[in-house]
Structures are given as C-alpha cells and as structure tokens.
Amino acid sequence: MKKNSSNHWSRQMAILYLAGLVVGNVYATPASDLKQPNLPFVSASCLEQETAIKHGLHFSTLPNRWDEAVPLGNGIMGALVYQKDGKLRLALDRADLWDLRPVKEFNGPKYSYKAICEAVDKKDMKPIYEVIDARTQKDIAPTKLPAGALEFAIGQLGEVASVDLDVMTAICTITWKNGTKGYFFTNAVDKKGYFRFVHLPEKIAINLQSPSFELKEGEKEQHNSLSRLGYKNGKIVNKENHINYRQKVYGDVSYETDLKWEYIDDSTMEGVFCITTDGTWYSESLSAGKQMKNHTKDFSTARKEHTEWWKQYWQQCEINLPDKVLERQWYLEMYKFGAASRKDAPPICLQAVWTADNGQTPPWRGDFHNDLNTQLSYWPGYASNHLEESSVFTDWLWKIKENGQAYTRQFFDVEGLNVPCISTLDGRNLGGWNQYSHSPTAAGWLVHHFYLQWQYSADEVFLKEQAYPWVKEAARFFENISVKNKNGKRQLPISSSPEINNNDWDAWFKETTNYDLACIRFTNKAAADMAEALGLKEEAKHWKSQNEEWPDFAVDSTGLTIAPNYPLAYSHRHLSNMLAIHPFGLLDISQGKEMEKLIKRSIHHTEEMGVNGWCGYTYSWLANFHARVFNGDAAARALHIFIKAFCSPNSFHLNGDQLKKGYSGLTYRPFTLEGNFACASAIQEMLLQSHTGVIKVFPAIPESWQNASFRNMRAMGAFLITASYKDGKVEYIKVQSEKGGKLKIFNPFTKKVEEVEMKAGETKNLVR
Numbered sequence: 001m002k003k004n005s006s007n008h009w010s011r012q013m014a015i016l017y018l019a020g021l022v023v024g025n026v027y028a029t030p031a032s033d034l035k036q037p038n039l040p041f042v043s044a045s046c047l048e049q050e051t052a053i054k055h056g057l058h059f060s061t062l063p064n065r066w067d068e069a070v071p072l073g074n075g076i077m078g079a080l081v082y083q084k085d086g087k088l089r090l091a092l093d094r095a096d097l098w099d100l101r102p103v104k105e106f107n108g109p110k111y112s113y114k115a116i117c118e119a120v121d122k123k124d125m126k127p128i129y130e131v132i133d134a135r136t137q138k139d140i141a142p143t144k145l146p147a148g149a150l151e152f153a154i155g156q157l158g159e160v161a162s163v164d165l166d167v168m169t170a171i172c173t174i175t176w177k178n179g180t181k182g183y184f185f186t187n188a189v190d191k192k193g194y195f196r197f198v199h200l201p202e203k204i205a206i207n208l209q210s211p212s213f214e215l216k217e218g219e220k221e222q223h224n225s226l227s228r229l230g231y232k233n234g235k236i237v238n239k240e241n242h243i244n245y246r247q248k249v250y251g252d253v254s255y256e257t258d259l260k261w262e263y264i265d266d267s268t269m270e271g272v273f274c275i276t277t278d279g280t281w282y283s284e285s286l287s288a289g290k291q292m293k294n295h296t297k298d299f300s301t302a303r304k305e306h307t308e309w310w311k312q313y314w315q316q317c318e319i320n321l322p323d324k325v326l327e328r329q330w331y332l333e334m335y336k337f338g339a340a341s342r343k344d345a346p347p348i349c350l351q352a353v354w355t356a357d358n359g360q361t362p363p364w365r366g367d368f369h370n371d372l373n374t375q376l377s378y379w380p381g382y383a384s385n386h387l388e389e390s391s392v393f394t395d396w397l398w399k400i401k402e403n404g405q406a407y408t409r410q411f412f413d414v415e416g417l418n419v420p421c422i423s424t425l426d427g428r429n430l431g432g433w434n435q436y437s438h439s440p441t442a443a444g445w446l447v448h449h450f451y452l453q454w455q456y457s458a459d460e461v462f463l464k465e466q467a468y469p470w471v472k473e474a475a476r477f478f479e480n481i482s483v484k485n486k487n488g489k490r491q492l493p494i495s496s497s498p499e500i501n502n503n504d505w506d507a508w509f510k511e512t513t514n515y516d517l518a519c520i521r522f523t524n525k526a527a528a529d530m531a532e533a534l535g536l537k538e539e540a541k542h543w544k545s546q547n548e549e550w551p552d553f554a555v556d557s558t559g560l561t562i563a564p565n566y567p568l569a570y571s572h573r574h575l576s577n578m579l580a581i582h583p584f585g586l587l588d589i590s591q592g593k594e595m596e597k598l599i600k601r602s603i604h605h606t607e608e609m610g611v612n613g614w615c616g617y618t619y620s621w622l623a624n625f626h627a628r629v630f631n632g633d634a635a636a637r638a639l640h641i642f643i644k645a646f647c648s649p650n651s652f653h654l655n656g657d658q659l660k661k662g663y664s665g666l667t668y669r670p671f672t673l674e675g676n677f678a679c680a681s682a683i684q685e686m687l688l689q690s691h692t693g694v695i696k697v698f699p700a701i702p703e704s705w706q707n708a709s710f711r712n713m714r715a716m717g718a719f720l721i722t723a724s725y726k727d728g729k730v731e732y733i734k735v736q737s738e739k740g741g742k743l744k745i746f747n748p749f750t751k752k753v754e755e756v757e758m759k760a761g762e763t764k765n766l767v768r
Contacts, residue, residue, distance in 0.1 A: 055331035057165035057650055066091055066357035067671045068648045070165045070172045074186045075342025077275050078353025079193060081172050081184055088152040091357035094275045095346045096282040098425045099141040099229055099250040105131050106429055113412045116434060117493050120508045132434040140228040142424045144366030146211050146355045147275055153205040167335040168314055169307045187302050188309035193273045196299045200267045208243040208259050210234055212359060224360035244289050253279035258288035270299040282345055313338050317385040319710040326683055329643050332651040333680035334384060341389040346425060347396045348377040350672045363670040368423040371436045371498045372574060375445055376674035379681035382456040383688055385714040394453050397446055398466050400427025408477055416477025418443045435496040435507040440481060443474040444519025451526040458718035458739040468530040475527040475543055478520045490549045492516055497562050498574045513563040514553050518579040521547055521586055553580055559602030571613035575621055578602050582624050585691040589629055600629055612665035615655045616646025617675030623682035627700040632686055636702045642679055690715035694753055695745040697723045697733050717741055733766040
C-alpha cells in the first residue's frame with residue numbers, strides 16, 4: 001500500500017507541475033474541486049487492512065491482568081477483555097456510574113480559602129488537614145464505581161492461538177487453536193455490547209458477575225473495599241439465556257445490566273448486553289431491561305453500523321511516519337480517545353471507561369483531576385480533527401458551571417467561577433491535598449480548552465453562547481480574588497504549584513507562582529481575544545488592562561522558577577512552572593532569541609534535576625516541550641522512553657517505570673490515561689503547529705526522518721492541512737479552509753510567512 005500510495009502521489013505532483021503551477025508559491029483551487037489533486041491514503045480498504053495489522057493489539061495468549069486487557073469502549077460503556085481464574089472475562093464499566101454522596105466537612109465555616117490563608121500564616125495546617133485532607137483517608141466516597149463483569153467458561157475450548165484488537169473497527173477477535181473464534185465490541189451507535197462465538201465444539205456457560213458490595217464470609221475489609229460504601233448487593237434474575245441485574249447505589253442513583261444470548265445453530269452463539277443508569281445527567285429514559293425487551297438487532301447488523309462509525313472516525317485524520325513505533329502508538333492513543341470520549345457522555349476521567357477490575361474502588365477514586373489529568377487527555381483532539389470528541393470536555397465544563405460558581409462563592413467568598421481541582425462527576429469537590437484540590441487557578445487551565453475548541457473550530461455560536469461566558473466568569477474570579485501588593489501589582493493571597501513541597505504548609509506561597517500566574521494571564525488573554533472577536537471592545541480593553549496589573553513570570557539563571565526567588569530544586573513530575581510555554585504558548589521561541597534562550601534553559605534545567613520523581617506523563621509532556629522548540633530528536637527520544645518503560649502491553653499508561661531501569665524512581669503501576677494522550681499530542685506537535693497564529697508544517701521531526709505525511713490535521717482558524725515530507729524535504733502542502741478567513745502559513749519553499757485571505761470551502765496548495 002505504501003509503495004502504491006507514494007507512486008500515486010508522485011503522479012499527482014507531476015500533473016501539478018505540468019499544469020504550470022509555480023513551485024514554492026500558494027495557488028487556489030475552486031471549491032468545486034476540493035477532492036483534487038488526489039492525495040495518499042485514498043483507499044479506505046487498504047488503509048483499514050494495513051492499519052489493523054500494524055497498529056492494533058496482538059497477543060498470543062489472553063492477557064491475565066485487567067490493566068493489560070484489550071480495551072473496548074463507546075464513551076458511555078467500556079469493557080476490558082482478559083482471562084481471570086480460567087474464564088474469559090469482560091470487565092464492564094459505565095462512565096456515569098458514581099457514588100455522589102456529599103462531603104459533610106465541606107459545608108461548615110472552617111471550609112474556606114481564608115481559613116487556609118490563616119493556617120499558612122501560623123504555619124499550622126492541622127485544622128485544614130482535618131477538614132480537607134484527612135477525610136479522603138477516612139471516607140471512601142464520593143467515588144466512581146465498577147459495574148461488574150461478564151464471564152464465559154472457556155476451559156473446554158483449549159489453548160488460545162491469538163487475541164487481536166483491530167483499531168480500525170474497534171473489534172476484539174479471539175481465536176482458539178481448535179478453530180473457535182469469539183468477536184466482541186461495544187457498539188458506537190446503540191451503546192450496547194455485542195459478542196459472537198463461531199465453531200464452538202459445545203455450548204459454553206455464561207455468567208454476569210456483579211460487584212461484591214457486601215463482605216463474603218471470612219473476607220477481611222480493606223480501605224478501598226466496596227463493602228465500605230454500605231450498599232446491599234443488587235438483585236440478579238437468571239432465566240434461560242437471559243440475566244438481569246439491578247443495583248441501588250447512593251441517593252437516587254441506580255444502575256441496571258441486562259444480558260441476552262442465543263444459539264444460532266449448534267456451534268454459533270450470539271449475545272448482547274446493555275448497562276443503563278437512573279438518576280444521573282447521562283441516564284437514559286429506558287432501563288436496560290426495557291431496552292432489551294424488544295431488542296431484535298442481530299450481531300451482523302450491529303457490527304455493520306459500529307464499523308461504519310469507526311470508519312468515519314479514522315477518515316477524520318491520518319498520519320504516516322517512518323518511525324513505526326511512534327506511528328503505532330498514535331493510532332492506539334487515538335483509538336482510546338475515540339473509545340473514551342463521545343457526545344452525551346461524561347469526559348475522560350483518570351481511567352475513563354476502564355475502571356479498575358479488582359473488587360475495590362479505583363485509584364484516586366477515578367475522579368476528574370483538573371490539575372493536569374483531564375487537560376492532557378484532551379490535548380490531541382484538536383489537531384487530530386476530532387472536534388466532536390473534544391467538545392465532550394467543554395460540554396461537561398458547561399454542565400458543572402453553576403456548581404463551580406456555588407463552590408467559588410462558598411469557599412473563596414467572591415463572585416466568578418473556579419472549579420474544584422479534584423472533581424466528582426457533577427463538578428463538586430472531592431478533596432485531597434488542599435494545595436491542589438482547592439487550587440485557586442484550576443479554572444484558568446480549563447479556560448484553555450474553551451479557547452482551543454473555539455480557535456480550532458472557528459465556531460462563532462460556541463464562542464458567543466458558551467466559550468466567552470465561561471471564560472469571562474473565570475477572569476472575573478481572578479479579578480475578585482486577587483489583591484494589590486506594595487508594588488501595585490496584583491497577586492493571589494496565597495498561591496501554589498501542583499505537588500511542590502508535597503502536603504506541607506510551605507506548599508502555599510505568599511507570592512504568586514508561575515503556575516498560577518500562567519493560568520491567570522492566559523485567562524485574561526483568552527477573555528480579551530474572545531471579547532474582541534465578539535465586538536465587545538470595552539470588555540476586551542478591560543481584560544487586557546487586567547493582565548497589565550499582574551507581574552511578569554519569575555526567572556533566574558535556571559530559567560522559569562516555581563515562584564519568585566524559588567527555583568526548581570529537585571526532580572519533579574509536574575512541569576507546572578513551565579505552563580506558560582506549553583500548553584499555553586504565552587512564551588514562545590517566535591518571540592526572539594532571548595526568549596528562546598529562556599525557554600531552552602528552563603527545559604534543560606528540568607532535565608538536569610533528574611528523572612527520579614517523574615511519571616510516564618512527564619516524558620510525554622516533555623516531548624511536547626521539545627517539539628515547541630523544534631527539537632524533534634529529543635521529542636522522539638522522550639516518547640520512546642514513555643512507550644517502552646511506562647506503558648502496559650495493551651498501551652495503558654501505568655505511571656511508574658515498568659522496566660525498572662532508572663527512567664524513574666517510581667516503579668508502581670496505577671493506570672491513568674493522561675500520559676497516553678499527551679503522547680499523541682506530542683507526535684502531532686512534531687508534525688503541525690499553529691499556536692502562534694502561523695501554521696508550520698513538519699516543524700519538529702527528527703533529522704533521520706526522510707519521509708512522512710499526514711492527511712487532514714487541523715490548525716487554528718479551522719484549516720485542514722494535508723502534507724508530505726519526501727527525501728528529507730517538504731514536498732507538498734494542501735490547505736482547506738472550513739470557515740474562511742486569513743491563512744498565515746510558513747512557506748517552506750520560500751522560507752517566508754505568507755498571508756492569504758480564503759473563502760469557506762476553498763483550498764490552497766504549496767508545491768515543491
């Protein structure tokens with residue numbers, strides 16, 4: 001396929017040259033001709049076949065750990081396919097399945113930002129620990145909940161020959177040496193799960209295993225045991241080829257799982273399962289049992305609609321790299337992105353739709369960590385041209401807006417909008433270390449995603465109705481919470497930087513940290529840009545003046561420090577002091593040589609401190625930094641370490657160094673997703689950048705790369721870019737304008753930035 005695509009593209013280049021097009025210049029193509037010239041990757045069937053082989057998962061045996069299982073998902077429901085106790089197991093998950101009991105400690109006079117300020121002044125955090133920190137050691141909820149599992153008795157099938165995940169179709173296939181095959185998927189369209197076995201030697205037993213919310217005889221209760229939630233085990237009704245399970249959880253919330261199967265003939269069995277909730281924002285009007293009562297769709301029909309959805313998903317964007325390790329990882333990450341983030345479902349939390357299947361509540365309660373985890377998870381969605389999936393995050397942030405405003409009023413005692421840094425499904429504070437669970441600037445980093453969704457989509461309705469109203473409230477909060485210092489500059493009463501100084505009193509700073517300052521400065525900039533785009537000149541002027549009242553970023557000989565006169569002095573996994581560089585782009589090497597030196601010095605100092613305190617996501621985030629300074633070799637090196645040392649065989653990010661070869665002092669294995677998605681983002685940053693307003697193609701690819709290409713990556717301004725890099729040089733760039741507007745692009749042939757006004761639907765091409 002690769003050879004044919006290359007030759008096909010070369011023929012198209014020849015046609016362009018013969019047509020008299022000027023080498024190195026921009027030329028326009030009529031909107032009616034958008035499909036010409038033909039570009040590589042035109043054969044969807046070839047693409048699917050090749051990608052399935054190169055980029056999917058392939059095992060010679062069934063995984064025997066849940067965090068190494070084959071992941072399936074459709075945004076609202078997930079499944080992990082693996083073997084446990086000799087049985088084939090599909091561990092089930094439902095994204096909105098939560099225990100949302102209120103935190104009683106968060107409703108008293110001692111629960112306030114002011115109380116923390118007073119405790120910091122006294123250097124005595126005990127009163128704060130009792131209210132905010134200690135409760136997470138005592139209480140088990142609020143928390144995300146597991147949903148149970150399907151189990152298949154496969155002992156009589158013998159040895160497994162292969163286990164495959166085709167990322168193009170999102171179907172898991174298990175082949176046994178006796179010829180039996182099993183197919184499994186979570187339907188992207190109707191949100192149900194389907195399975196099919198063929199060539200069965202005899203019937204196999206199926207069971208629906210519910211979570212154990214009550215201790216079994218002789219079982220000892222652990223800190224994270226589900227029994228601590230206080231539920232009674234739900235009701236399971238077994239009928240011939242049909243199982244129904246109903247479970248009441250906290251408050252008005254309950255969930256229901258329904259499973260049916262039938263034998264088409266003596267050796268073929270098909271089944272379908274459904275999980276629904278009642279009492280959440282995302283609950284269906286019909287329960288699983290009622291939906292399944294009249295369900296008539298067969299496996300083949302469901303598979304057809306499911307694979308069509310995934311076909312459309314993959315047609316949105318495609319990359320082709322000479323480094324097949326990075327290429328495969330990008331496809332695996334974007335597969336997980338499509339499986340975990342869908343409209344009308346919650347956004348990606350720590351484990352998304354793959355809650356730990358270990359009989360306990362998930363690590364960190366499976367919550368929404370807004371000090372890094374949620375944000376990194378959505379980085380790759382924009383440039384990969386998956387705006388619908390990315391909008392799931394801003395949809396949720398809009399849903400929790402009122403709860404965020406109430407929290408801001410209660411805890412900070414001012415008007416505006418902040419968001420709990422450690423959040424439940426409904427946007428309420430879960431608790432944890434007070435320095436980051438109650439960060440005064442969490443909303444500022446979240447503002448960035450409203451900004452990105454607007455910039456990449458050029459959606460004026462979204463800007464007017466959601467983005468600016470949300471961002472404006474966050475900016476208003478920063479204006480209201482800040483105070484003037486003796487130099488007349490604004491500052492926070494107390495400030496923090498995620499996980500700096502752990503959970504001690506000095507984790508709070510009297511001067512504003514670079515992390516908080518970056519969040520505030522970006523919020524004011526975004527508010528000004530949005531107001532200006534809406535023609536609100538006075539409001540834009542106000543937000544610009546607000547930014548002028550804040551100090552510059554603190555720097556010294558090491559680069560960007562944590563806070564004024566407080567450089568990074570040890571290995572630290574959270575690159576919080578450099579937030580202004582990436583992702584915000586407030587500081588960029590395009591701003592001159594001195595800025596370039598500052599940025600590179602900051603990155604170098606972080607690496608100089610060593611890797612002992614790093615997690616896997618540190619490497620993938622670091623790769624994004626290296627891409628921003630056009631160091632493709634360093635970016636690729638960091639990503640290769642991430643992939644080989646910090647990822648499970650199924651590609652899940654396990655946080656610690658699984659090789660135990662000194663890539664980190666942490667060797668544990670809690671599964672979270674942000675490192676995966678930051679990895680995909682870094683690969684995209686190597687191929688395309690537009691954060692400065694100027695589109696740059698192949699800005700940070702390694703020197704050894706001689707051939708690479710991508711199709712339909714998205715740049716800010718709603719421009720779709722297709723490009724080829726051949727024999728060490730850019731060969732071709734195609735730009736399609738989705739909404740119209742001014743295109744600013746660095747022309748690699750003239751070595752100049754060129755500006756062209758484009759109409760909606762128009763394409764322009766740059767050719768070597």
